[in-house]
Amino acid sequence: MNFDLTNDQKMLQREVRSFAETELAPVAPQIDVSGEFPWDNIKKMAKLGLLGIIVPEKYGGSEFDFVSLAVAIEEISRICASTGVIVAVNNSLVSYPILQFGTEEQKEKYLPPLCSADKLGAMGITEPNAGSDVAAMESTAKLEANHYILNGTKRFITNGGEAGIFVVFAYTDKDLKYKGISAFIIERDTPGFTLGKHEELMGIRATANCELIFEDAKIPKENLLGKEGDGFKICMNTLDVSRIDIGAQAVGISQGALEEAIKYSKERKAFGQLISNFEMIQGMLAEMATQIHAARLLVYYAGYCKDKGIPPRFSKEAAMAKYFAANMAVDVTRKAVQIYGGYGYTKDYAVERLYRDAKILELYEGTSEIHKIVIARELLR
Amino acid sequence: MDIIVCIKRVPQTAEAKVEIESSGKDIVKDRLTFDMNESDMYALEEAVLLKEKFGGTIIAISLSCSDAEDTLRIALAKGADTAIRIKAEDFDELDGYKTAQLLSAVIKDIHFDVIFTGCIATDDAYSQIGATLAELLGIPHATLLTNIEVIDSISHVHRELEGGLQEHIEISIPALFTIQTGINVPRYASLIAIRRAAGKEIKLVGQNEISKDQLLLNTQIEELFIPPVAKQVKIITGSPGEVSKELAGIIREKGLI
Ligand SMILES: Cc1cc2nc3c(=O)[nH]c(=O)nc-3n(C[C@H](O)[C@H](O)[C@H](O)COP(=O)(O)OP(=O)(O)OC[C@H]3O[C@@H](n4cnc5c(N)ncnc54)[C@H](O)[C@@H]3O)c2cc1C
Numbered sequence: 001m002n003f004d005l006t007n008d009q010k011m012l013q014r015e016v017r018s019f020a021e022t023e024l025a026p027v028a029p030q031i032d033v034s035g036e037f038p039w040d041n042i043k044k045m046a047k048l049g050l051l052g053i054i055v056p057e058k059y060g061g062s063e064f065d066f067v068s069l070a071v072a073i074e075e076i077s078r079i080c081a082s083t084g085v086i087v088a089v090n091n092s093l094v095s096y097p098i099l100q101f102g103t104e105e106q107k108e109k110y111l112p113p114l115c116s117a118d119k120l121g122a123m124g125i126t127e128p129n130a131g132s133d134v135a136a137m138e139s140t141a142k143l144e145a146n147h148y149i150l151n152g153t154k155r156f157i158t159n160g161g162e163a164g165i166f167v168v169f170a171y172t173d174k175d176l177k178y179k180g181i182s183a184f185i186i187e188r189d190t191p192g193f194t195l196g197k198h199e200e201l202m203g204i205r206a207t208a209n210c211e212l213i214f215e216d217a218k219i220p221k222e223n224l225l226g227k228e229g230d231g232f233k234i235c236m237n238t239l240d241v242s243r244i245d246i247g248a249q250a251v252g253i254s255q256g257a258l259e260e261a262i263k264y265s266k267e268r269k270a271f272g273q274l275i276s277n278f279e280m281i282q283g284m285l286a287e288m289a290t291q292i293h294a295a296r297l298l299v300y301y302a303g304y305c306k307d308k309g310i311p312p313r314f315s316k317e318a319a320m321a322k323y324f325a326a327n328m329a330v331d332v333t334r335k336a337v338q339i340y341g342g343y344g345y346t347k348d349y350a351v352e353r354l355y356r357d358a359k360i361l362e363l364y365e366g367t368s369e370i371h372k373i374v375i376a377r378e379l380l381r
Numbered sequence: 382m383d384i385i386v387c388i389k390r391v392p393q394t395a396e397a398k399v400e401i402e403s404s405g406k407d408i409v410k411d412r413l414t415f416d417m418n419e420s421d422m423y424a425l426e427e428a429v430l431l432k433e434k435f436g437g438t439i440i441a442i443s444l445s446c447s448d449a450e451d452t453l454r455i456a457l458a459k460g461a462d463t464a465i466r467i468k469a470e471d472f473d474e475l476d477g478y479k480t481a482q483l484l485s486a487v488i489k490d491i492h493f494d495v496i497f498t499g500c501i502a503t504d505d506a507y508s509q510i511g512a513t514l515a516e517l518l519g520i521p522h523a524t525l526l527t528n529i530e531v532i533d534s535i536s537h538v539h540r541e542l543e544g545g546l547q548e549h550i551e552i553s554i555p556a557l558f559t560i561q562t563g564i565n566v567p568r569y570a571s572l573i574a575i576r577r578a579a580g581k582e583i584k585l586v587g588q589n590e591i592s593k594d595q596l597l598l599n600t601q602i603e604e605l606f607i608p609p610v611a612k613q614v615k616i617i618t619g620s621p622g623e624v625s626k627e628l629a630g631i632i633r634e635k636g637l638i
Pocket of ligand 1: 124157360
């Protein structure tokens with residue numbers, strides 16, 4: 001058993017941390033207010049290879065493993081949660097399914113621009129009437145000659161407003177229930193594809209969250225990802241993987257909050273002494289550190305399982321990591337605000353933003369309730 | 382252009398609480414994080430910029446304990462071609478002169494056009510290594526470089542002087558330059574470069590390769606201590622007009638504006 005990061009993971013951690021502290025830190029509070037998409041930093045990160053961490057070098061990626069991906073997302077999210085999820089989506093929700101289920105032509109065509117951020121990735125599963133219940137989706141795709149004609153609306157799509165390459169799910173055969181869902185790679189300039197409402201979010205506000213509207217959109221036949229009917233499998237498989245980096249995002253946000261809280265507790269005085277002298281403050285700090293540590297181990301372990309292929313289905317591990325880490329992050333950032341007192345409730349301090357950022361973790365890529373269902377289903381098999 | 386960059390791994394003490402070890406001769410290091418010395422990062426970047434312009438190779442060299450291999454690998458990831466660690470554990474106590482001696486013992490057998498070092502190490506702040514090493518190797522040197530205009534048999538470089546002055550000097554290479562922070566913007570290593578560097582071997586040089594006979598230790602640390610904090614508080618009293626007048630006087634007198 002070995003809990004050490006490898007040489008390359010340690011170096012990656014150092015470089016990403018240094019990049020985040022220097023380049024992301026000044027921008028993070030600004031884009032939280034403005035909602036502006038951090039293109040400059042995304043381009044810089046693409047140059048370093050962070051947009052294609054898990055993609056093989058021959059497709060323009062950096063060819064690291066999933067533990068490394070978790071380490072990188074954690075370091076980015078420690079400073080800027082928006083940037084963390086933008087990068088996570090590009091890696092796990094878009095590059096990964098293309099890599100795993102795409103044809104050689106699809107990989108050669110779509111992975112290089114995703115890695116270089118010439119075209120950013122977004123993934124559309126959720127619809128106005130289908131969130132947790134993925135199979136309730138109403139989007140349909142009909143094959144007509146050489147094109148699929150896609151109709152439907154995808155809601156809440158991270159990166160949606162700025163992406164160039166979309167992985168989108170729709171029914172090719174409603175009668176087959178979830179086995180009739182298919183996945184498509186869709187380019188931004190596809191005729192019949194427009195952007196809808198841009199969401200004003202509570203947290204992760206710079207993530208170009210947007211509705212995708214397909215009205216008789218013409219998708220070339222060769223852009224089917226996998227086979228017809230593979231969509232649900234691709235979706236679930238991809239969500240398993242991306243739960244590693246949502247867990248990592250939770251760990252990063254929480255680590256940032258803990259560091260802020262420690263610093264503040266050693267500066268702020270009440271009743272004639274530093275608040276860090278109060279045992280109740282110490283208790284919160286101790287709980288936070290322990291919670292973060294536990295979540296980090298779960299997340300790294302899920303990444304490790306994916307990298308080693310053990311167990312063959314690591315859904316449970318990934319779901320436990322994401323579920324625990326998401327709850328943990330909401331609790332830890334809440335404690336950080338508590339330690340700051342009234343100041344933590346103002347925009348003058350980062351913990352206010354971190355608390356809002358953390359809440360999304362319990363919602364997206366499967367709510368906490370859905371995660372518990374996944375875990376329990378594995379237990380009761 | 383063959384370039385050697387001397388690199389030190391130092392504790393990061395800017396935000397840490399520094400405590401003195403029980404021996405009284407070192408600081409407590411077990412809870413500190415370590416990284417490449419700041420001005421060495423600029424020295425390394427300056428080397429990489431020259432290599433990009435003129436080709437050649439970069440050798441990163443560090444006299445340090447084995448933990449510093451991480452730091453040397455970072456240098457490899459950022460553009461150094463090879464890395465050498467002189468095993469500090471083989472050579473007992475060190476000072477600036479002995480460090481320069483050890484570096485020169487290795488460097489004298491390597492071809493180079495330029496040697497870069499940082500201008501100062503942020504831990505012991507000796508600022509001795511660059512100049513001493515140049516003397517031992519019998520080559521000219523210039524310290525505190527803020528700009529390299531031309532690098533050639535006749536090179537033109539700028540040095541930083543006190544009071545915001547710059548000195549422009551002409552110097553022939555091979556030469557040694559100590560690099561000031563801010564001369565460039567050090568790059569981040571790309572992930573691919575990191576992956577390549579992770580597998581690279583670091584060449585080790587120790588007491589089998591370097592004779593200890595000629596090594597001199599000229600200075601020894603007697604005691605390390607944290608200077609007592611002197612409290613200098615002046616409370617100004619009087620009417621707002623008087624107070625602000627006196628305050629303005631003090632600020633002007635101390636040269637703060
Ligand atoms: C900021 C943000 C970014 C997002 N990014 C993306 C994206 O990039 N791509 C994408 O496709 N989607 C994205 N989503 C959508 C997200 O994944 C969904 O919002 C989420 O899956 C929940 O679906 P819903 O909102 O429809 O909630 P619902 O499914 O309507 O759930 C409402 C409540 O009911 C609970 N519930 C539902 N079913 C059960 C059950 N069987 N048992 C117990 N409780 C249940 C839920 O847990 C929740 O508490 C994003 C959402 C947000 C807010």
